Amino acid sequence: MCRASYIRGLTNPATLTTGSTDRSIPDPEATAMRIRDLTLRAKVHGAFALILALDILAGLAAINGLRRVNVDAVTISDTWLPAVGVLGDLLSGVENYRIIEGHALLTQDEGERLASEELLWNIRDKIFLLRDSYEHLRPRTPQSDSLIEAFDDAWRAYQNSSREMVWHIFQGQAEMEKARHSYNAGGEGGFRDSHDRLREVLAYNVGMGRQATENSKRIYTTTVISIVIVIIATILLSWLLGVFIVNSVAKPITVLTEAMRRMAEDDLTVPTEVGLRRDEIGTMTTTLHELRGRLLERRKLIVDEKESLRKLQTAERELLESERLAALGRMVAGVSHEINTPLGSAYTVATTLVEAHREFSLLVSENRLRKSDLDAFLERVGRASDLISMTLQKASDLIRTFKQVAVDQTSSSRREFELGEIIRQVVLTTTPLFKHRPFKLDIDVPEAIEMDSFPGPLGQVLSNLLTNAVIHGLNGRDNGTVTIEARLQGGDAATIAVADDGVGILPEHRSHLFEPFFTTRFGQGGSGLGLNIVHGIVTHVLGGTIEVTSTPGEGARFAIHIPLKAPEQTKTPQAPHLAAPTADHTPPIVGNQGGKT
Ligand SMILES: Nc1ncnc2c1ncn2[C@@H]1O[C@H](COP(=O)(O)OP(=O)(O)OP(=O)(O)O)[C@@H](O)[C@H]1O
Ligand SMILES: [Mg+2]
Incomplete structure (x- = not known):
């Protein structure tokens, strides 16, 4: 179903473009499918990248907020607060000026009047300096410009009337009336005007400072809110990533692990489909599914092989x-x-x-x-x-x-016997082999050799070797000799050899002689089991070895070396099984110099 919808997403008419302008509307299902098709690595990296981007965003927002708050704080501390201070001083300077002016008018003491005039000059200088300071501090806005200009005009007008008043005062009592008039008429108006304009400038600066403070607070709040939002989003995304990892990775891996465990316990009934996915889990599932298929095939093969073996x-x-x-x-x-x-x-x-x-x-x-x-x-x-x-x-x-x-x-029972007797009995049973054939059989057993072994299997070995000598070695010849000789070896073993002066054994056949079913008379009565059985009896029943020497064209000699007393058998020896020569069942070394097995 998922694959179908994936294909549908690729062919959705909504994604088709018309003309040269791409007006395609992304199909959400197809997009989701594409995301699902991403590898696990890409998905996890993508999620971490998203979280990282959010964190960076939060960091940038915090830095920006701090920067703006800092700018506002600097403006407040470097501009608005000094400006307000300067304006405050200016205001009190203007007020003091007015008071000193009145004092100069009212005092009768000449000295005091002179001192008052001096003071007025000082205050005027101070106001000038403060005004200059403010000029450096004040914001360059049209409103600020017009407000300060209005003050400057009012102050200038006030100064004109003030200078006139002071001049009348210094003319003496005669001019005092004029001075009083100048103080009350033009002076009061000029002072009020200057004072009011200055208050307006002050109010403007205080207002601007308050606005900057408000702005700073707002930025601070916005920054805090955005950081909190990003933190919440990061937590949410991390949680979603955790849920995703649990659902898309941990759970399927648990299912797959369980499936693998059961498969290891040879339970191949376990279902291995976890859903159609194209990521690593999907690949693992497909691989496990294929593995299960192969195991099922192998199991079937094993069953078939067991049947074939049977x-x-x-x-x-x-x-x-x-x-x-x-x-x-x-x-x-x-x-x-x-x-x-x-x-x-x-x-x-x-x-x-x-x-x-x-x-x-x-x-x-x-x-x-x-x-x-x-x-x-x-x-x-x-x-x-x-x-x-x-x-x-x-x-x-x-x-x-x-x-x-x-x-x-x-x-196949064990008993004590004399070796020469067994050889003669075997020769008797093989008499028909030599009948009507121009071959001679020599028996060379010079002394009595007493044995405690298995005469039946030993007879079978000698009978097979004699038969081979006639059928393979001397076949088709008009003369030939087969010799059976037995010798005592030390006090506890005997060597019995069956030799012929026939065709011998080809070098390429030597390593295969004792393999089951190896025969050069296939289809002419040979089954290729004779020497395999001989090998099995000699090594496993009689506890000895067999050695073959042959020179092609000059004959072959099979010599068995067996203990006089056969090794104890755990059970009565049966007809030996066909045995392919293996590591512990070493193939005989066959050659001119001979070899043992
Ligand atoms: N004396 C021998 N001279 C030459 N070749 C021999 C001689 N003895 C055995 N061989 C070779 O060894 C092969 C295997 O002998 P083996 O007795 O195992 O099988 P076989 O005689 O062919 O068949 P079977 O004995 O089962 O009837 C023979 O086919 C023959 O080629
Ligand atoms: Mg044979």
Whole structure:
């Protein structure tokens, strides 16, 4: 909705301009949207800038107010107050002048009169000086000009009549009447006029001073009010900024933190939409939303992978089972072949025995039996019985041997045995491998090696190595030799090696030999599990190592080094799992010089 209104704001007809004059009316909604689209940083900086601007404004207003109050105070103290003082002195000077004038007229004492005249001169000088001072102080306004001019005129007129009066006084008693007339007529009018004009000037100056004081008070009040307003606005803005930070930053971050916490606890049901925003919180929300999406995808992948792993394990189990069945099949074939020979001999002897019995019965029935015939028959029966007994004994021995091999292979149990015996049993079960093939099998076990280990798994290892030697090493050749040799190593270990003089192993195949499913006979019956299983049995069940040496074209030799006493197992060893060689399951070093694993 917000995005829609944002787009609407951009295309609002109100924002369109007509002609060359931009008469667009800003759309408040679009403006609000633009502000909302600003980054958090810009918003917070903007708000602080606004508060700062208000503070600066308040400071400037205060400075300006103070400056104006100061100007007024200076005017009052430097102009109006001195002016009023000077005018006051001037007024009293004018009044004193009038009094001295009267005294000079009334006194009979000549000395006093002279002194009065002297005084009048002094007062006149003083008034002149005060007038001059006022001239420097007075404001240069038209009203001030006209008022002071009126006083000057009145004072001048008063001085004229006063000088006339003084002149009459000094003429002596004869002129006294004229002097009195001059004092009362022109003098009184001039004095009143000067006095009144001066009072007007004084009143004007007092009024102006009062006005300046009022003005100063007003400026002071205005300044105080504006500062208070700005302070209130600053407080309000700070509060709004706080509310904004709480609503736009703290709350969404709390929501996001909670969402992240729950996601960390693997709860991906948590909603991650906090609203459509374009600032940092919006980016965080979108990122978290995407993260949740990816986690959901990964979780699905993990589920799929678990399912694949489960299927793979099933396939692995089936493959191992088929490998066991194949081994069992080879054993059965070996058993059949080996038992077939004594049983065939016994059958042949039994057949000749039947023939001898038929011939003997004929001689008896025809009454032609001679002593020599009887002796020959007894001789023949005796030999046949011995032969049958011997061959059946051999078959019985063979069956007992195979029974042991079968028990070993199926139960994988631990027991004491002689190594040469196990090797011979394995060779017996692999006889069909060499049948109709021009290969020779040499067994080189010069001494009895007693072991306490797992004969079944050991047999499986040797059987696999023998099979590989024939199928891979000597395949397609018209001659070849496979050798099995066993040697005692010190007093507690043995080395058993299966070697052939066949094609050998290519260098590029060497590092892969023990990997599961590595085979060069893919599609021709090879599953690539044989050596992997061998490796697993040797290292994990028998507690030994396996070493391969090969020179291409000259054959291969697989040697296993195992302790005579196998390590204790926590449980009965099972068919080993397919194992990819890893750090602790080091791939074998294979080469001309050989290596161990
Ligand atoms: N004696 C050998 N001479 C030459 N190559 C050998 C010999 N033994 C093993 N190899 C090579 O090692 C590969 C892996 O052997 P492995 O026994 O693991 O699998 P396989 O014999 O091909 O199949 P499987 O044993 O599962 O039927 C063989 O395919 C072959 O290339
Ligand atoms: Mg094999």
